[in-house]
Amino acid sequence: MSxxxxxxxxxxxxxxxxxxxxxxxxxxxxxxxxxxxxxxNIYPMMVFYTLGRPESxxxxxxIASFIQQGLYPIAFIxxxxxFVIPLGKIIGLLILLYNTKSHSRISKQKQxxxxxxxxxxxxWSMLDVFVVSVMAAAVNFGFFTSIEAGSGITYFTxxxxxxxxxxxxxxxxxxxxxxRRNINER
Amino acid sequence: xxxTNSLDELIACLHCDTLATSPSLAAGxxxxxxxxxxxxxxxxxxxxxxxxxxxxxxxxxxFPAITLPIIGVGVAGKYNDASLVDCIMLMINDDFYIIAFxxxxxxxxxxxxxIFSAFYLSYKIKRKQISSSLxxxxxxxxxxxxxxMIHVFFLGIIVSIYKLISLxxxxxxxxxxxxxxxxxxxxxxxxxxxxxxxxDTLESEFAxxx
Numbered sequence: 001m002s003x004x005x006x007x008x009x010x011x012x013x014x015x016x017x018x019x020x021x022x023x024x025x026x027x028x029x030x031x032x033x034x035x036x037x038x039x040x041n042i043y044p045m046m047v048f049y050t051l052g053r054p055e056s057x058x059x060x061x062x063i064a065s066f067i068q069q070g071l072y073p074i075a076f077i078x079x080x081x082x083f084v085i086p087l088g089k090i091i092g093l094l095i096l097l098y099n100t101k102s103h104s105r106i107s108k109q110k111q112x113x114x115x116x117x118x119x120x121x122x123x124w125s126m127l128d129v130f131v132v133s134v135m136a137a138a139v140n141f142g143f144f145t146s147i148e149a150g151s152g153i154t155y156f157t158x159x160x161x162x163x164x165x166x167x168x169x170x171x172x173x174x175x176x177x178x179x180r181r182n183i184n185e186r
Numbered sequence: 187x188x189x190t191n192s193l194d195e196l197i198a199c200l201h202c203d204t205l206a207t208s209p210s211l212a213a214g215x216x217x218x219x220x221x222x223x224x225x226x227x228x229x230x231x232x233x234x235x236x237x238x239x240x241x242x243x244x245x246x247x248x249f250p251a252i253t254l255p256i257i258g259v260g261v262a263g264k265y266n267d268a269s270l271v272d273c274i275m276l277m278i279n280d281d282f283y284i285i286a287f288x289x290x291x292x293x294x295x296x297x298x299x300x301i302f303s304a305f306y307l308s309y310k311i312k313r314k315q316i317s318s319s320l321x322x323x324x325x326x327x328x329x330x331x332x333x334x335m336i337h338v339f340f341l342g343i344i345v346s347i348y349k350l351i352s353l354x355x356x357x358x359x360x361x362x363x364x365x366x367x368x369x370x371x372x373x374x375x376x377x378x379x380x381x382x383x384x385x386d387t388l389e390s391e392f393a394x395x396x
Contacts (some may be wrong), residue, residue, distance in 0.1 A: 013325065074348050077341070109222050112201045123335045126292065130335075130342030133289055135349060137268035137276045138259045145261050149277065154284050161288065164332060176202045 019171040023097060029166030030093050036159035037086065043152030046132050052143050056150055059083060059128065081127040082156070089125075089163045092118045093170065100174040108179055115172045122164040129157050197226055233380035234308045240378060241305035244371035248298055251364035256343055260355030269361050270294065270339075292335040297372060300334050303327040304375045307384060316391040324384060336369045 006015045019025075044056035057065060059082050066075035096115055099106070106114075132149050139147040197208040197217075204221035211217060216228035251270065258267030268276075270293060277286035303323040310320055343362065350356055 071348060074345055077345060108202070112222060112224075116201070119332065122332055123292075123338050124341075126288075126335055126338050127342050127345065129285060130289065130293075130339045131345045131349070133273040133277055133285060134257070134268065134343055134346040136280070137273040138257050138266065138346065138350065139261075139353075140266055140268075140276065141261055141264055144264070148280060149282050149285060154282060157284055157288050168332065172201060173203045 018173060018177075019169060022169055022171040022174060023100060025169035026093060026166050027097055029162050029169060030090055030097070033086070033090055033159050033162035033166060036155045036162060037090070040152050040156035040159050043155065044150030045128060045152045045156065046135070047148045047150050049143075049146045049148065051145075058150075058152060059156070078128060078131075081124050085121050085125050086159060086163060089118050089121065089167065093163075093166055096170065096172075096175065100178060103178065108175055111175050112172050115167075115170065115175070119167045122160070122167055125160040125163070126157070129153060129160070199224055199226060227382040228380075229383070230378060230380040233378055233383055234312050236378040237304055237375060237380075238308035238312060240371050240374045241301050241308065244301040244368060244375065245305055247364050247368040247371060248301070251361060251368045252294055254361035254364055255359035256361040256365065257347060257350070258355075258357040258359055259350060259353055260357075261353060265355070267357070267359055269359075270365070289339075292333060293339045296330045297334045297336050297368075300327055300330055301372060301375065304379060308379075311384065311387055316388065320388060324388065334372065336365070336372055340365060340369050 007013060008015060041059055044058050045062060047054050047056045049055075059078075063075050063079050063083070066072075066078065092114060096111060096118075098104075099111060104111075132147075132153055135147045136149055139145060195208050196205050198205055199219040199221060201219065201224040202222045204219055206217075206220055206226065208226075209217050211227075211229040213229050213231045217226040218224065219226055253269055253271055255267035255269045255272075258265060260266075274286050274290050274294075277283075277289065303326055306323055307320055307327075310316060343365070347356065347358070
């Protein structure tokens with residue numbers, strides 16, 4: 001493959017055989033997301049003021065209060081969207097990154113499916129951010145009752161954005177490259 | 187590599203990079219990758235007309251969906267309703283600039299660009315006025331694929347309604363209906379738009395000089 005830059009005859013975009021520095025970028029974004037995951041879960045997502053008395057709740061506290069109130073479907077949705085999916089994405093991307101370097105027992109088809117699942121689930125993690133912003137705008141009665149966003153929400157949003165960047169910069173074809181290398185060596 | 191005709195007949199799989207000979211499909215059929223089974227492309231029925239109609243409807247719904255109140259809450263005689271713009275303004279007032287920016291980007295800016303791109307592309311292709319700006323529009327359409335989040339925002343509203351249902355008074359406004367219809371339009375666009383047809387049309391116009 002020549003180093004000279006060629007552009008696509010369809011969209012005029014510059015060609016590259018694989019996304020450049022895919023593994024490094026993906027790893028960097030994933031680490032950034034892991035760092036953001038910690039404050040996102042420690043600091044409160046939402047502060048609920050009743051008669052001036054603040055009552056803050058983090059992601060997991062919010063889910064626990066839903067379970068206490070008996071709102072199981074909502075608790076389940078929030079738990080999946082704001083806890084399971086981000087964590088699953090981070091772990092999944094780390095597994096995929098590892099598999100571009102070494103051979104694994106999981107079939108390449110399954111790994112590729114896993115990547116596209118990770119990539120397509122990305123936006124759903126923003127659910128909690130939207131919920132908080134809608135509720136903060138709707139319940140806004142000053143001193144009497146109001147809902148405000150907590151400081152954790154900024155870290156949470158950044159974490160979600162970082163995981164989307166990580167998934168976008170990963171090149172699933174790298175997973176197949178190792179297979180081809182093995183065939184050539186035989 | 188000199189034989190350009192046979193190169194045009196080849197298609198590479200997006201998942202595993204396998205080269206396959208591109209079959210010619212009738213409307214409504216789908217081609218799959220022989221190696222990993224991923225969808226290569228599909229030929230859609232009446233794609234250009236349908237995309238144009240739906241994206242025009244989507245463009246008309248944008249303004250009401252953004253500005254009309256979505257939900258209203260009444261507590262002890264006081265009433266307050268919130269639209270999408272109110273959500274963003276409130277976040278700016280509370281100094282959550284990153285949240286305000288990302289809500290604006292993911293629910294207003296990017297969906298608008300996507301719907302407008304779909305409309306502009308289908309209109310221009312229908313009128314056979316193909317210019318190089320279409321390339322930029324269509325590339326942006328692909329670039330923003332994973333960043334349009336109206337569907338997530340809509341689920342967010344439903345969750346909020348569930349959370350607030352215990353309050354004295356809860357109303358849903360016309361913004362919610364507009365937003366639902368907008369969501370329907372943007373989903374339908376991704377169903378009706380025929381990516382390969384558009385690329386083929388654009389490519390035949392800007393054929394490589396070699």
